Amino acid sequence: MLLKGCYQITRPIGKGGFARTFEVSDKTIQVWPKRILIGHSECINCLAISPDSQILVSGSDDKTINLWNLNTGEKICTLLGHTGLVLSVAFSPNGKNLVSGSDDGKIKLWDLSTKEDICTRNGHSGSVNALVFSLDGQIVISGGGDNMIKMWRIY
Template sequence: ISFSPDGTRLLSSSSNAPAQLWDPHTARPILSLEAHINLIEAASFSPDSRLLALGYYDGTVRLWDVSDGNCLAMFTEHTARVTHLVFSADGDILCSAGNDGGVYVRRLRDIL
């Protein structure tokens, strides 16, 4: 479970359902991120709260648009579960680390 930096979204997840974004002020669901159902191991909102990075047990990282629930990118470099995700302060860089010992750095302006 995680709040977006601006406090307008709350992320929840479970082992057998898609990740869900909620409005914490009304306690109502806003979006279901259904393109991928797998155990979420790591989550990070971008500093501007527009993007959500999720790291999964299967080693993938997916980047989601918080406004409409579209999956913008999928990264498959990790060979084991993703354990950590972090955005740079300006939101342009996304880093991931996993149980495979890998650390990957992605410049998002080159991808999006």
């Protein structure tokens, strides 16, 4: 049973069909089998799992993005750069890049090997609520609070 304001994601991990469930409530992330990831100071808005199922990324009202090692539960790093609430995150299909969107209307492309923001676009006149990479990793599609869907060629 979930409390009001919580949500769950279940994702199969590995060839054996093992699944992990993520439950988000306020400022914490719970990984089942039971593990609690604490690292944000405000509400968590979005989650994504790397294509190899080794890393979890979380975006928060505290304007930060945290990367987590799913095997150990340890925080890998915090990405800083958004001036607004982080509302959306997505991994590239090869797992080398991350894209994030904020309520400041900006979209950021991150290089995960250097943990640096390599490109920032003014994405929408409102918030950036949804992001997804194309399967070839060449295009990012964003959905915004301005009621628009936009396509961005990133390479």
